[in-house]
Structures are given as structure tokens and as C-alpha cells.
Amino acid sequence: MTPIPPKPDHTHDTNLTSWVLSAETETDFPIQNLPLGVFSLNELGPRIGTAIGDQIFDLSQLDLGMDQTIKSALKQPTLNALFALPSSQLKALRLILSKSLSDKAYAETLSPHLYAQNICQMHLPVHIGDYTDFYVGIHHATRVGKLFRPDNPLLPNYKHVPIGYHGRASSITVSDTPVVRPLGQTLPPEALEPIFGPTKRLDFELELGLIIGTANELGSPISIHEAPQHMAGLCLLNDWSARDLQAWEYQPLGPFLAKNFHSSLSPWVITMEALVPFRGEALKRAVGDPNPLPYLTDAYDQAFGGVTIKLEAHIKTKAMADQGDDPIRLCQSQATHAMYWTLSQILTHHTSGGCNLRTGDLLGTGTLSGPETSQSGSLLELSQGGKHPFDLGNGEFRRFLEDGDEISFTARAEAKGFKTIGFGECRGKIMPARSV
Amino acid sequence: MTPIPPKPDHTHDTNLTSWVLSAETETDFPIQNLPLGVFSLNELGPRIGTAIGDQIFDLSQLDLGMDQTIKSALKQPTLNALFALPSSQLKALRLILSKSLSDKAYAETLSPHLYAQNICQMHLPVHIGDYTDFYVGIHHATRVGKLFRPDNPLLPNYKHVPIGYHGRASSITVSDTPVVRPLGQTLPPEALEPIFGPTKRLDFELELGLIIGTANELGSPISIHEAPQHMAGLCLLNDWSARDLQAWEYQPLGPFLAKNFHSSLSPWVITMEALVPFRGEALKRAVGDPNPLPYLTDAYDQAFGGVTIKLEAHIKTKAMADQGDDPIRLCQSQATHAMYWTLSQILTHHTSGGCNLRTGDLLGTGTLSGPETSQSGSLLELSQGGKHPFDLGNGEFRRFLEDGDEISFTARAEAKGFKTIGFGECRGKIMPARSV
Numbered sequence: 044m045t046p047i048p049p050k051p052d053h054t055h056d057t058n059l060t061s062w063v064l065s066a067e068t069e070t071d072f073p074i075q076n077l078p079l080g081v082f083s084l085n086e087l088g089p090r091i092g093t094a095i096g097d098q099i100f101d102l103s104q105l106d107l108g109m110d111q112t113i114k115s116a117l118k119q120p121t122l123n124a125l126f127a128l129p130s131s132q133l134k135a136l137r138l139i140l141s142k143s144l145s146d147k148a149y150a151e152t153l154s155p156h157l158y159a160q161n162i163c164q165m166h167l168p169v170h171i172g173d174y175t176d177f178y179v180g181i182h183h184a185t186r187v188g189k190l191f192r193p194d195n196p197l198l199p200n201y202k203h204v205p206i207g208y209h210g211r212a213s214s215i216t217v218s219d220t221p222v223v224r225p226l227g228q229t230l231p232p233e234a235l236e237p238i239f240g241p242t243k244r245l246d247f248e249l250e251l252g253l254i255i256g257t258a259n260e261l262g263s264p265i266s267i268h269e270a271p272q273h274m275a276g277l278c279l280l281n282d283w284s285a286r287d288l289q290a291w292e293y294q295p296l297g298p299f300l301a302k303n304f305h306s307s308l309s310p311w312v313i314t315m316e317a318l319v320p321f322r323g324e325a326l327k328r329a330v331g332d333p334n335p336l337p338y339l340t341d342a343y344d345q346a347f348g349g350v351t352i353k354l355e356a357h358i359k360t361k362a363m364a365d366q367g368d369d370p371i372r373l374c375q376s377q378a379t380h381a382m383y384w385t386l387s388q389i390l391t392h393h394t395s396g397g398c399n400l401r402t403g404d405l406l407g408t409g410t411l412s413g414p415e416t417s418q419s420g421s422l423l424e425l426s427q428g429g430k431h432p433f434d435l436g437n438g439e440f441r442r443f444l445e446d447g448d449e450i451s452f453t454a455r456a457e458a459k460g461f462k463t464i465g466f467g468e469c470r471g472k473i474m475p476a477r478s479v
Numbered sequence: 480m481t482p483i484p485p486k487p488d489h490t491h492d493t494n495l496t497s498w499v500l501s502a503e504t505e506t507d508f509p510i511q512n513l514p515l516g517v518f519s520l521n522e523l524g525p526r527i528g529t530a531i532g533d534q535i536f537d538l539s540q541l542d543l544g545m546d547q548t549i550k551s552a553l554k555q556p557t558l559n560a561l562f563a564l565p566s567s568q569l570k571a572l573r574l575i576l577s578k579s580l581s582d583k584a585y586a587e588t589l590s591p592h593l594y595a596q597n598i599c600q601m602h603l604p605v606h607i608g609d610y611t612d613f614y615v616g617i618h619h620a621t622r623v624g625k626l627f628r629p630d631n632p633l634l635p636n637y638k639h640v641p642i643g644y645h646g647r648a649s650s651i652t653v654s655d656t657p658v659v660r661p662l663g664q665t666l667p668p669e670a671l672e673p674i675f676g677p678t679k680r681l682d683f684e685l686e687l688g689l690i691i692g693t694a695n696e697l698g699s700p701i702s703i704h705e706a707p708q709h710m711a712g713l714c715l716l717n718d719w720s721a722r723d724l725q726a727w728e729y730q731p732l733g734p735f736l737a738k739n740f741h742s743s744l745s746p747w748v749i750t751m752e753a754l755v756p757f758r759g760e761a762l763k764r765a766v767g768d769p770n771p772l773p774y775l776t777d778a779y780d781q782a783f784g785g786v787t788i789k790l791e792a793h794i795k796t797k798a799m800a801d802q803g804d805d806p807i808r809l810c811q812s813q814a815t816h817a818m819y820w821t822l823s824q825i826l827t828h829h830t831s832g833g834c835n836l837r838t839g840d841l842l843g844t845g846t847l848s849g850p851e852t853s854q855s856g857s858l859l860e861l862s863q864g865g866k867h868p869f870d871l872g873n874g875e876f877r878r879f880l881e882d883g884d885e886i887s888f889t890a891r892a893e894a895k896g897f898k899t900i901g902f903g904e905c906r907g908k909i910m911p912a913r914s915v
Contacts, residue, residue, distance in 0.1 A: 304832040396663045399649045400649070
């Protein structure tokens with residue numbers, strides 16, 4: 044049986060326009076996107092909105108004929124209650140928002156609920172109960188593995204089991220929160236004893252973050268067929284990493300302080316509904332690759348579990364900022380080409396032993412590097428383990444991040460015949476370490 | 480300067496008695512203990528109480544001359560608001576509880592607030608934001624290391640850096656919640672491809688859990704001198720583990736599904752105040768051991784960072800239950816003798832890179848095995864990796880846990896001249912795996 048493709052509807056129509064004028068210019072947030080986030084402005088406390096052009100449409104005070112459960116979920120200061128609703132209700136909300144922001148008849152009534160993005164403060168979109176980071180980027184895993192094991196970069200389990208580990212939820216902040224260079228233990232090259240001080244190998248990791256929608260009970264796994272019903276949407280995630288701390292601490296239980304000092308999340312959740320036109324075939328297994336075990340196998344997922352998202356990382360050094368220069372691009376990659384395991388596969392695997400996911404939980408994909416070194420989503424790869432400083436093209440080079448460097452991620456979902464939608468930015472600037 | 484020892488007060492006086500008669504019999508909960516927990520009973524929703532003898536004293540409705548902030552914290556359905564208060568306020572609460580439950584003048588007024596423990600339902604005492612598990616049990620780490628590396632059991636970082644990893648908060652349940660045998664991927668001996676099915680090497684891990692009191696901000700580490708002020712109390716923790724899943728998945732990012740299917744926590748938080756008489760010298764470093772780095776060094780912590788807690792694990796198999804037999808003891812160990820790193824050292828290390836701890840967060844110590852194999856806090860050790868089935872003494876043997884096995888942990892803090900206080904129980908029974 045051939046799986047039925049996910050079906051775009053009129054909210055995805057490339058000809059649909061908005062009465063919000065900035066949505067009709069070059070923007071990440073045309074009327075086809077309608078991402079959800081949490082913002083505040085002066086005396087207005089944190090509240091739910093959708094990004095449209097360069098504006099935020101405040102959803103907290105509205106009655107657009109919505110169901111009472113949706114209305115009360117929209118009054119919360121996070122998206123958790125909304126994302127706990129069945130996908131049919133989120134789809135109903137999307138239809139209402141699309142109608143309200145496209146039909147000119149609403150312009151006068153609804154304009155007072157618009158706020159310029161550049162005067163609003165963004166917040167984490169969800170309360171994150173638990174954060175898990177996966178390692179699905181096969182080119183990243185291969186390139187990083189090569190630094191340690193040139194002849195045998197991928198471990199034997201990689202193509203059988205989606206590798207992941209638990210991360211720290213408390214230190215995840217919304218984009219634009221400054222990142223303080225962490226202190227920690229490292230074993231300097233050729234030293235016999237470790238030292239304690241600022242990391243010398245601070246890095247970024249370019250990832251997508253999957254926000255969990257409806258939860259599952261402890262002991263009740265989510266099958267791969269049901270997995271899509273438990274996804275609320277995607278964000279950009281920077282899993283900042285201290286490579287020298289990591290090298291010293293990670294045996295035998297994995298990364299700990301090397302990762303938990305800070306992670307950055309973009310403020311807008313791009314809903315799975317908005318991404319419908321951009322779904323497609325998952326990464327094809329190479330000849331000789333093992334078949335996934337049955338609990339990770341699904342014809343629909345193979346046919347439509349991929350998502351065509353172009354990812355970019357940019358850097359603005361202090362020198363660039365001082366000279367008023369634009370950031371320069373560090374890399375560009377494409378999600379589906381990078382992901383050995385799909386979103387459904389990581390979600391299903393996570394719950395396969397009975398672990399419960401809660402609404403708002405965050406599943407990072409891991410670094411989504413492309414097959415070429417120039418498509419690497421981390422400096423560890425771009426500088427080949429720090430051995431070959433990466434040329435920024437303006438006379439500056441980077442092995443790892445320096446104080447004052449600002450890293451920003453952007454992403455766009457693209458498909459022929461559809462309006463491109465963007466993710467906004469995930470940004471963080473490196474601040475000097477506190478004194479020891 | 481000689482550090483000043485922590486000072487017991489009249490609430491610890493061994494001669495203090497309670498008007499609650501069962502507190503004067505053999506009990507984990509004499510008037511000197513006063514642990515905090517959350518219980519419910521029929522129409523009474525989850526509320527805060529203290530255990531006294533075989534009773535629970537309901538603290539949610541009381542006005543015993545307490546500060547307004549304490550009173551409102553006691554009305555919450557978890558201990559988080561209470562544990563967020565400064566330790567001076569928790570000490571004030573302890574004084575009030577000690578007075579109220581010892582002075583006979585209160586007996587008549589307060590008796591209606593007592594409920595028999597055996598008719599109450601216990602709940603998780605705190606909302607756990609993040610759960611971290613350490614690996615401070617040096618005898619455990621050595622014995623487990625020997626199974627893999629007989630000549631070099633401890634990795635080079637072990638005596639320099641408190642090894643830890645992030646665990647899963649969502650799947651932590653209160654004692655007595657049944658534990659379903661997880662399914663998962665394993666690579667059977669000599670097989671070339673993994674299989675998916677019920678774990679064959681299900682194990683327990685005997686741990687203490689430290690509940691965080693006052694929080695720290697992201698980027699603001701807690702020094703080792705300040706660490707004790709951020710501790711609310713201790714519980715018993717069973718970090719159930721699927722050893723075969725762990726062996727296959729843990730490289731390179733650490734344990735994941737092998738641990739996240741279930742963890743069990745005892746319901747009563749033994750407060751750091753109650754433990755004052757039981758503090759003492761931390762484990763002495765052996766000759767040749769490195770000195771800890773300065774951020775982990777503190778004379779007070781070396782002198783009084785230990786805590787004399789005797790830990791025990793018991794098993795009741797299905798056969799024992801059917802025959803009405805008592806559980807048999809699997810092991811006994813003592814916390815201070817097991818812990819290479821103190822509670823202050825793990826808390827300080829956790830925040831040393833800037834990671835924020837939140838009130839109610841849980842820090843597991845790792846398995847606290849004693850130096851002898853018979854003092855091992857896991858079956859992995861007791862059966863030497865499954866090679867030598869452990870003799871239960873009733874004709875039954877265990878390599879790993881079987882369906883129907885019930886594991887219970889108990890603990891007692893003991894010191895000469897002081898009343899022994901207990902931790903209650905942390906218990907869980909193994910249920911068969913769901914069908915694949």
C-alpha cells in the first residue's frame with residue numbers, strides 16, 4: 044500500500060496574502076507560516092502570539108469563534124496547554140488565524156492586537172520538562188568520530204539505535220540571552236593533572252529542536268505510526284559545547300558540564316501543520332546499511348518523514364560588530380540530508396522502553412552537518428578539531444569561539460510551488476568567563 | 480582554623496518524647512526525625528505532612544504561630560515552595576513541629592490532624608525540574624570497572640572530577656509504583672545484529688537522592704562553602720537499570736533508555752536539619768590519591784561533609800510472597816564509606832560551569848556499595864556481571880531481577896548518644912514486560 048502524502052490546504056496556498064503589509068515583503072513569517080511564541084511588552088506580561096511579517100499578533104485576548112479549550116489555553120503564559128490539545132484543535136486554530144490575518148474585513152478590529160516584533164521581549168515558548176539531545180546527524184557523527192578513530196569513525200551501534208542522551212532543561216534560554224563562557228576542569232595537552240579555568244574550546248552546535256505535543260503515559264510507548272500526532276513543532280537549537288571539558292569528563296557516562304552551562308532556543312515554534320508542504324522522503328540508507336528494527340520502520344515515515352529545511356549558521360565577531368559589518372555565514376546544510384534518523388524515529392525510540400514524554404519536552408536532533416566539511420554545523424568540524432583555523436574571510440580565523448563572537452542560526456523551509464517560511468533566529472553572544 | 484562542627488539542638492535530644500504514642504516504639508520516625516512529604520487520603524487532595532511514628536501529621540491546615548510565608552508554602556501540593564525558603568525558616572518550622580508534637584498540651588487540639596500512614600497515599604515530595612545522577616560510589620565504580628577492565632578499573636578522571644550525567648525527570652515515581660520491565664535494543668552475545676525485546680539484565684541501584692533547596696541563577700556557581708545552604712534533604716533512590724540495553728547504547732554519549740524507563744524515590748525527605756547529629760568526616764583519600772582542585776576543597780566539608788547513614792536493600796521474590804516469607808537482605812553499606820565525593824562536592828561541581836539548580840531538583844549519588852562484594856548495591860556487582868548467580872539463601876538465586884521480585888531500600892542515620900532516625904522505604908515490584 045502506497046502511503047498517502049500529507050496534504051497541504053488553503054492555509055498553505057502560495058497566493059494567500061495578509062492585510063498585515065510587512066507579511067507581503069521578504070519575511071520569515073508570511074501568512075503561510077503562523078508560528079507560535081510567547082512575548083511580553085512593558086506592562087503586558089508573557090502571552091501567546093503568532094508572528095506575522097514584522098509584527099506579533101497577540102492571541103491572548105481574542106475571541107474569534109474559537110473553542111473554549113483553545114481560548115483558555117491561549118490565556119496561558121506558555122504554549123504547553125495549547126500543545127497538549129489534540130492536533131485537530133491546533134489545526135482549527137491555524138484555520139482561524141489564517142482567515143483572520145488574510146481577510147481584510149478583520150483588519151480594523153484586529154490591528155490593535157498587533158505589536159512590532161522589535162519592541163517586544165521574547166520568552167521560551169514552552170515550559171520544558173525534560174530535554175533530550177540526539178545524535179542523528181550522520182555527517183557530524185562521522186566527522187567527529189574521524190578525529191578520534193580515523194579508520195572507524197562510526198561506532199557499531201550508530202546505524203541500529205538512535206543515539207541520544209539527557210540534557211539539562213534548567214539552563215535552556217530563549218535566543219538572545221548572552222552566553223557566559225563556562226569554567227571547568229580540563230586536562231591540558233601533555234599535562235598529568237587537570238586544571239580549572241575558562242574553556243578554551245567553546246563551540247556551537249546547529250540543531251533542530253522538536254517540541255512535544257500530546258504526552259504519553261509512563262509505560263505506554265508511542266509507535267512509529269502514532270509518532271507524528273505527538274509533535275507540536277520545530278525550533279532552532281544551539282547546544283553550546285565546551286569541547287575541552289567534554290573530552291576530560293565524558294567517560295564513561297557521557298557529556299555533562301560540557302553541555303549544561305547553556306543552550307539557546309529560538310522563540311517561534313514552527314508548527315508541524317505549517318511544515319506540511321515541506322515533508323518528503325527521509326534520507327535513503329546506503330547500500331550495506333542495516334534495516335532499522337521493526338519498531339523503527341514505517342513506510343509513511345520513509346516516504347514523508349523528511350523535512351526540507353535549509354539551515355545556516357552565521358558569526359559576527361567583535362571586530363565585525365565594531366566596524367558595522369554584516370555577519371558572515373559559517374555553514375549551510377539541509378535537515379533531511381543530514382538526519383540518519385527521522386523525527387518519528389527518535390520520538391518512538393525515546394518512548395520504546397516506556398519513558399514518558401510530556402507536552403513541551405524538547406528533543407534536539409544533534410548537530411545537522413551536511414556531507415561536505417564546509418557544511419559543518421560546529422567549529423569542531425570546521426576547524427578539524429582545532430587543527431586548521433577556519434578562515435572567516437575578513438582576515439580573522441577561528442579554531443573555537445572567542446569572547447564577543449555572536450552566533451546566529453537561521454532556517455527556511457522550501458518547496459516548489461509553496462511560499463518559503465522561516466524560523467526566525469537563534470542567537471547568542473559569548474561573554475567573558477567570570478573570574479576563577 | 481579548625482572548622483566549627485554542626486551543632487545539634489534540643490530537637491535532636493535523644494530524651495525528647497512525643498505524645499503520639501507510636502513515635503515512642505521502634506520506628507523510623509521518632510520526634511527527632513520530622514521528615515517532610517506529600518500525602519493524600521480519599522477526598523483530601525495532595526498536601527504536606529510530617530511522619531511521626533506510624534502517623535502523618537497534616538501540616539496544610541495549621542496555624543501554630545508560623546510565619547505567613549511558611550504557612551502559605553505549607554498549603555502547596557509539593558514541597559518546592561517550602562524548600563525555596565531560606566534555611567532559617569526551615570529551622571523555625573522544625574522548632575515549631577518539635578514543640579507541637581512533643582508538648583502534651585497540644586495533644587487534644589492537634590490529634591485531629593493525624594492520619595494513619597497505612598491508609599494514606601504518598602506522592603512525590605517535590606516537583607523535580609531536573610534529575611542528575613552522579614557516580615560517587617568508588618567501590619561500585621571500581622567493581623563495575625573491573626568487569627570491563629580488570630587491570631585498570633577506574634578511569635583516569637574518576638579521582639579528579641565528580642562524574643555525573645543527566646537523567647530523566649519525567650519517569651521518577653514515588654515508592655511503591657510498579658516497575659514494568661522495559662523493552663529495548665540489545666546485542667545478544669555473539670550476535671551480529673541487535674534484537675528488540677524485554678531486558679534480560681534488569682537491575683536495581685541503591686542510591687541516596689539529594690533534594691535541592693534554594694536555587695542558584697544561571698551563570699552563578701555555588702561555592703563549596705555555600706553548598707550546604709542549598710540542600711533541603713535526602714531521600715532513597717532506586718535508579719533501575721537495564722544492563723543489556725546500557726551495554727549496547729551507551730557509547731559514546733552515556734546511558735539513555737537503560738535508565739530512563741523508571742526511577743523510584745522514597746516519599747519522605749529527611750531534612751538536613753534532622754541529619755545534623757550524623758555528620759562527620761568525609762571519606763579519607765588513600766595515599767597517592769590526588770588532592771581535589773581548590774573549587775572542590777573545603778576544610779569544613781572534609782571534617783563534616785560525611786553522613787553516617789546505613790543503607791540496606793532487600794528482595795522479596797514471588798516465591799517468598801506466596802509463602803508469606805519475609806524479604807531477605809541483599810546488601811548493607813554505609814554512605815560515608817562509599818562516597819568518594821561529598822554532597823557538597825557534587826552540588827558545587829554541578830554548578831561550577833554556571834549550570835543553575837532549581838528548588839526540588841534531584842541529585843542522585845550513584846550506587847553506594849561498600850568495599851566488600853557482599854556490600855554491593857546492585858545485582859551487577861553481587862552476581863559479578865551475571866557470571867555467579869547470587870544465592871538468596873532460600874534455594875533461589877538471582878543473576879538479575881525476575882518478574883514479581885520486589886526490591887525495597889531502607890536507611891538509618893545512627894550516631895552515639897542520638898536517637899536513630901530512618902528514611903522509610905523505597906520500594907518497587909517488577910511487572911512483566913508488555914508484549915512486543
